[in-house]
Amino acid sequence: MSTANIKSASGDKTLKGYQVLFWLLGFFGLMFVVNGIFLFYAITSFPGEDVKKSYLQGLNYNATLEQRAEQARLGWQAAVGLEGDMLVVYLEESTGEPLTGKSVNAALRRPATTNADHEFDLISDLGGRYHANVGDLQAGQWEIIAQVRDAESSSPKFVARKTITIR
Template identity: 50%
Template sequence: MTGQIMSAEQVPSKGKLTGWHVLLIMLGFFGVMFAVNGVFLYHAITSFPGEDVKKSYLQGLDYNHTLEAKAAQDQLGWSAAAGMVGSDLVFDLTDADGNPLEGYQVTSELRRAASTAHDQIVEMEPLQSGSYAVNLSDLPAGRWDVQFQVIDPAGDDILFRADKRIVITP
């Protein structure tokens, strides 16, 4: 039997993977990873509006006061209903017996979940029979979270809070 023996000198050098090639491949891979992560990091930082609730740490420390206010609201027995009537946001307030409550200052805080750009607090106008309304025709269409606050006419105490999610259509 005749056989050929190849030595290392006879192996073609074209396409040979060397240590330098592996180093360049690894540097290229991690370079692309860092560049993509940098783009993601930039967009995450520039698009996040920041803390959604003002002074959330202090609110957490004062949570017992929040619970006391909620218990006081529950003792009133008031109920509320809210919704869109055309381009008006209407809020109806009744006492424990179902009688309409009039003469209160009612504000509504309108917030969007996606952005704080259009968030605002508006004063609602009193109507008859415990109804309060505000025109929202200037707001962009979409889903809005509304927090209603009924304020004591004699002072600045918030007597009642109610939350509602509404949809404004174009």
């Protein structure tokens, strides 16, 4: 068995095989520990599916396309946003007239986590304005999803989405 000689300022030192083994085990052991920590935080911080039953939605995607085509035929328009601590949705028919008397709900979602998600049933005002008090929201990016539902159908008749940033 041969040994490697390394010259240093203090003289000759011999690097032994068990020292190399300990250095390698220490290095890779540290890598496993760090990767384990990263893996733990990645798994515990990711909520999983962004959409409920996404596999079934994929199978029924033609129904989703039909709903979007029906929404386009309606020609309704929506303006969605925040006014102070109020979530406000303005709805108009294709003729430009205010859309009134509808059941509207909205969801405020964080893209990165489901911990701060909120759902609201909006209250109708005159003139196609629907609102709900959302209180103080954390700074960051939010997605607003407003849905108009008919009384006879559980699926939304109209969906409007908007991404906002709160500073």
